[in-house]
Amino acid sequence: MAASVKDVAALARVSVGTVSNVLNRPDKVSTATLERVQAAIDELGFVRNDAARQLRDGRSRSIGLVVLDVRNPFFTDIARGAESRAAESKLSVLLGNSDDDPSREANYLDLFEQQRVHGVLISPVGNPRDRLTRLRDHGIAAVLVDRPSDGADFSSVSVDDDAGGYMAVRHLLDTGRRRIAFIGGPATMRQVSDRLTGATRAIAEHPGATLEVVPTTALTVFEGRAAGESLRERVPDERPDAVFAANDLLAVGVLQALVMLGEVSVPDDIAIIGYDDIDFSSAAVVPLSSIRQPSELIGLRAVELLIAEVSGAGVTEQIVFQPELVVRDSTRPPA
Amino acid sequence: MAASVKDVAALARVSVGTVSNVLNRPDKVSTATLERVQAAIDELGFVRNDAARQLRDGRSRSIGLVVLDVRNPFFTDIARGAESRAAESKLSVLLGNSDDDPSREANYLDLFEQQRVHGVLISPVGNPRDRLTRLRDHGIAAVLVDRPSDGADFSSVSVDDDAGGYMAVRHLLDTGRRRIAFIGGPATMRQVSDRLTGATRAIAEHPGATLEVVPTTALTVFEGRAAGESLRERVPDERPDAVFAANDLLAVGVLQALVMLGEVSVPDDIAIIGYDDIDFSSAAVVPLSSIRQPSELIGLRAVELLIAEVSGAGVTEQIVFQPELVVRDSTRPPA
DNA sequence: ATAGCAGGATGAATCGTTTCAAGGGTAGGG
DNA sequence: CCCTACCCTTGAAACGATTCATCCTGCTAT
Numbered sequence: 001m002a003a004s005v006k007d008v009a010a011l012a013r014v015s016v017g018t019v020s021n022v023l024n025r026p027d028k029v030s031t032a033t034l035e036r037v038q039a040a041i042d043e044l045g046f047v048r049n050d051a052a053r054q055l056r057d058g059r060s061r062s063i064g065l066v067v068l069d070v071r072n073p074f075f076t077d078i079a080r081g082a083e084s085r086a087a088e089s090k091l092s093v094l095l096g097n098s099d100d101d102p103s104r105e106a107n108y109l110d111l112f113e114q115q116r117v118h119g120v121l122i123s124p125v126g127n128p129r130d131r132l133t134r135l136r137d138h139g140i141a142a143v144l145v146d147r148p149s150d151g152a153d154f155s156s157v158s159v160d161d162d163a164g165g166y167m168a169v170r171h172l173l174d175t176g177r178r179r180i181a182f183i184g185g186p187a188t189m190r191q192v193s194d195r196l197t198g199a200t201r202a203i204a205e206h207p208g209a210t211l212e213v214v215p216t217t218a219l220t221v222f223e224g225r226a227a228g229e230s231l232r233e234r235v236p237d238e239r240p241d242a243v244f245a246a247n248d249l250l251a252v253g254v255l256q257a258l259v260m261l262g263e264v265s266v267p268d269d270i271a272i273i274g275y276d277d278i279d280f281s282s283a284a285v286v287p288l289s290s291i292r293q294p295s296e297l298i299g300l301r302a303v304e305l306l307i308a309e310v311s312g313a314g315v316t317e318q319i320v321f322q323p324e325l326v327v328r329d330s331t332r333p334p335a
Numbered sequence: 336m337a338a339s340v341k342d343v344a345a346l347a348r349v350s351v352g353t354v355s356n357v358l359n360r361p362d363k364v365s366t367a368t369l370e371r372v373q374a375a376i377d378e379l380g381f382v383r384n385d386a387a388r389q390l391r392d393g394r395s396r397s398i399g400l401v402v403l404d405v406r407n408p409f410f411t412d413i414a415r416g417a418e419s420r421a422a423e424s425k426l427s428v429l430l431g432n433s434d435d436d437p438s439r440e441a442n443y444l445d446l447f448e449q450q451r452v453h454g455v456l457i458s459p460v461g462n463p464r465d466r467l468t469r470l471r472d473h474g475i476a477a478v479l480v481d482r483p484s485d486g487a488d489f490s491s492v493s494v495d496d497d498a499g500g501y502m503a504v505r506h507l508l509d510t511g512r513r514r515i516a517f518i519g520g521p522a523t524m525r526q527v528s529d530r531l532t533g534a535t536r537a538i539a540e541h542p543g544a545t546l547e548v549v550p551t552t553a554l555t556v557f558e559g560r561a562a563g564e565s566l567r568e569r570v571p572d573e574r575p576d577a578v579f580a581a582n583d584l585l586a587v588g589v590l591q592a593l594v595m596l597g598e599v600s601v602p603d604d605i606a607i608i609g610y611d612d613i614d615f616s617s618a619a620v621v622p623l624s625s626i627r628q629p630s631e632l633i634g635l636r637a638v639e640l641l642i643a644e645v646s647g648a649g650v651t652e653q654i655v656f657q658p659e660l661v662v663r664d665s666t667r668p669p670a
Numbered sequence: 671a672t673a674g675c676a677g678g679a680t681g682a683a684t685c686g687t688t689t690c691a692a693g694g695g696t697a698g699g700g
Numbered sequence: 701c702c703c704t705a706c707c708c709t710t711g712a713a714a715c716g717a718t719t720c721a722t723c724c725t726g727c728t729a730t
Contacts, residue, residue: 001393001474002451004716015680020718030678045469050449051395052716054386055685058336070415071614076405083432092446095430097418111427114385116337134380139336221614252618260622279406279556280615283587285622287595339686350710355688365708387686390715673730680723685716693710700703 003044012040023048054116059139062092063306064112066105066122067145068189069219070097072249073278074295075123078145081299082121089307091118100189100218102126113140119306121145121299126188141309143302147190148318155305155316157298161191164291164323165198168244168273169211171289171325173202175333177242177271178209183227183254184246185215192219192246195275199244212240219246224253232257232264241270242331248274248281251288255330259285271331287328294321338379347375358383389451394474397427398641399447400634401440401457402480403524404554405432407584408613409630410458413480416634417456424642426453435524435553437461448475454641456480456634461523476644478637482525483653490640490651492633496526499626499658500533503579503608504546506624506660508537510668512577512606513544518562518589519581520550527554527581530610534579547575554581559588567592567599576605577666583609583616586623590665594620606666622663629656 009016014033021029022037029037040046054060063086067075083093094117096108102125109131112120119141122128132142132154144156172180182199184192196213203211214230216223224245231239231254245251251274258264258272266272266286274281277292301319309315344351349368356364357372364372375381389395398421402410418428429452431443437460444466447455454476457463467477467489479491507515517534519527531548538546549565551558559580566574566589580586586609593599593607601607601621609616612627636654643650 005718006716016717017680017682017719018678021679024718028678033678045473047445047448047473049390049451049716051386051389051451052685053718055384055390055687055716056718058685060386070411071408073406076411080405080432092429094427097415110382113382116384116386138380138382221618252615256618260618280587280618282595283556283591283615283620284618285620287620340688341686351687352689352710352712353708356709359688363708368708384686387715388688390686390717391688393715671730673728675728676726678724680721682720682722684719687715689714690712691710692712694708696705696707698703698705700701 002049003046004049005046007044008037008040008046011044012037059116059118061090062094062115062117063303064094064096064108064115064117064120064122065145066096066098066108066120066124068098068100068123068125070095072219072247072276073280074247074276074293077295078123078299078302081296082303083299085300085303089303091303098125100125106131109135113138116140119143119310121302121306123147141306141314143306143309145298145302148320149316152318153316155309155318157302157305157319157321159293159298159321159323161194161323162198162201164275164293165195165244166202167198167323167325168195168275168291169199169202171327171331172242172244172271172273173206173209175271175331179212179240180209180242180244181212181214181231181240182244182246183214183216183224183250184219186217187215189219195244195246216246216250219250221249221253221256224250225257226253228254228257231270236269239264239270243270243272245272245274248276248278248288248290250274251290251330252280252284255285255288267330267332268334273331277326281326282328284330286330289328289331290326292324292326297321337384338381339384340381342379343372343375343381346379347372394451394453396425397429397450397452398638399429399431399443399450399452399455399457400480401431401433401443401455401459403433403435403458403460405430407554407582407611408615409582409611409628412630413458413634413637416631417638418634420635420638424638426638433460435460441466444470448473451475454478454645456637456641458482476641476649478641478644480633480637483655484651487653488651490644490653492637492640492654492656494628494633494656494658496529496658497533497536499610499628500530500535500579501537502533502658502660503530503610503626504534504537506662506666507577507579507606507608508541508544510606510666514547514575515544515577515579516547516549516566516575517579517581518549518551518559518585519554521552522550524554530579530581551581551585554585556584556588556591559585559590560592561588563589563592566605571604574599574605578605578607580607580609583611583613583623583625585609586625586665587615587619590620590623602665602667603669608666612661616661617663619665621665624663624666625661627659627661632656
């Protein structure tokens with residue numbers, strides 16, 4: 001159905017090798033031939049077959065990216081950053097959504113391996129170390145995203161979540177809050193546990209301050225709302241005076257539960273701070289304070305590390321960004 | 336580096352044909368052989384090479400999806416719907432982001448054609464009719480998403496934007512508003528112009544009501560904020576008493592501009608209604624009224640139409656969903 | 671006049687999988 | 701004891717692009 005190099009070669013009365021040269025090394029071809037072949041290509045509407053090219057050189061020009069949650073703008077921003085950097089190197093990005101499910105993650109890694117992908121960027125669910133090692137043995141490099149590499153054996157681009165957690169709670173303490181609730185989970189997620197560790201460290205520095213953990217099963221608006229409702233149902237004295245949510249989606253949910261039913265005032269009764277500083281945070285019912293991460297930059301750097309590892313002789317590198325506190329109304333000190 | 340069927344065949348002391356049978360038609364292989372081959376596969380860590388398979392059967396098992404804006408949750412929801420339906424048929428989805436730019440759109444279509452993709456789902460920027468016809472001539476089916484097919488020559492899944500626009504403005508009129516501003520653009524986007532047409536129709540039914548158009552250059556929070564600021568700068572008498580924003584991102588931006596500087600009250604001074612009903616609408620500063628579209632369902636149906644067209648003899652079908660009005664605080668009638 | 675050279679063009683071999691016509695072996699029926 | 705049928709297995713061909721050793725042609729330098 002579609003034309004191949006052979007058809008082009010036949011029409012232009014040259015060999016297939018010459019057609020290939022026109023495509024890949026036009027300077028090696030005489031002007032007359034080049035024009036003739038070009039004309040044939042146009043006439044037949046010839047389009048290269050990527051599968052054949054890939055088969056030939058053993059590797060595709062796509063990068064696989066597995067994220068925890070496509071609905072979280074933090075990850076789509078990473079994807080954008082990755083995609084634009086990849087495009088510069090004539091690579092494209094395949095986006096896979098693990099939804100925090102190890103089996104979905106495994107499916108994507110299988111798929112990417114079958115595609116003989118150029119490399120893999122992954123924001124891992126559990127500990128895919130063995131799986132990634134196997135990928136590497138098969139010649140496919142991987143870079144960890146939003147998670148440092150345990151043993152420095154893989155490149156990684158991450159943000160210091162411990163520092164971020166510390167920053168968030170320190171800010172709450174600095175603005176006079178004392179009974180703080182950390183909302184987030186599952187605790188198995190590195191992002192969650194690191195942020196909690198940082199939070200705990202800040203609390204420890206401040207005698208008299210307490211930290212309560214309200215677990216959730218996922219980092220979604222829906223789960224946040226449920227957690228917020230559980231706080232709202234308490235008698236006022238037993239409520240915390242500040243909430244640190246493990247990400248902005250949760251924070252938005254908590255806000256909905258507390259404010260939209262009008263009983264609890266944010267920030268007067270309860271201050272809220274989230275994490276990620278997604279676009280919507282500033283537009284929330286009460287504009288949300290948050291911890292900002294350089295999301296597009298993370299994607300960009302991840303692709304660069306990947307390219308470096310693929311071309312250079314397997315050098316690995318760890319990049320750790322520092323997060324940044326963004327203060328808005330939701331943590332305004334009580335009057 | 337990676338093992339091939341040949342290696343497996345050699346280790347299992349069978350022919351490559353048998354290995355292929357084990358992979359694709361295990362029932363045609365005797366138990367003893369099957370076990371031996373399986374053992375060899377495991378031992379070598381053999382992984383099929385997708386490029387070779389694709390080359391063989393001329394078409395990949397991926398579906399290309401080109402959307403206007405990955406940052407708009409409406410489109411990521413479509414992608415989710417498409418992906419889950421595709422997975423059921425062992426297909427995967429490649430997500431491309433045109434960012435409303437015809438040349439980016441063209442790049443993705445080129446890429447997908449080179450990949451000999453199973454089919455293409457596209458939310459088009461301009462009028463890619465010729466391009467899609469060419470794709471079809473090359474054996475690649477396409478389904479239009481969020482846009483009906485002009486001549487019914489392609490399958491499409493869309494939502495009645497005219498009805499949605501009518502609904503939105505009708506609701507504003509019903510709640511007592513009269514001087515309505517439509518915020519949106521560029522006017523070349525079908526979604527925008529159809530919604531405006533519906534809005535105009537509603538206005539026409541109501542003597543005394545006026546519709547002002549405030550153009551934007553994109554459907555983003557940022558553009559919405561700019562438009563909102565232009566309204567805020569007017570003397571109060573010249574402001575509209577209601578805003579219909581062409582999508583929720585714009586509406587959120589308008590809200591930010593009007594409310595977060597505290598001068599204009601929503602909905603008392605100005606009512607706002609958006610479009611898409613993205614998750615964040617209910618969590619906005621003032622919970623946003625909106626026009627809901629069944630986004631995941633759109634993606635799901637689009638994949639089904641694509642599969643039908645690929646397997647059946649090129650039947651095409653047009654699906655048009657009706658939108659739904661969702662009322663929240665932002666259009667509460669003034670006291 | 672001849673050897674040497676360079677610029678172009680050639681076409682067979684290759685990548686890994688699938689398919690399919692053909693072959694081998696066994697069992698059962700005649 | 702042979703023939704048919706059936707079940708497995710075989711191996712070569714095909715998919716389309718790229719590469720590379722080889723070849724051709726015309727020209728220059730000696």
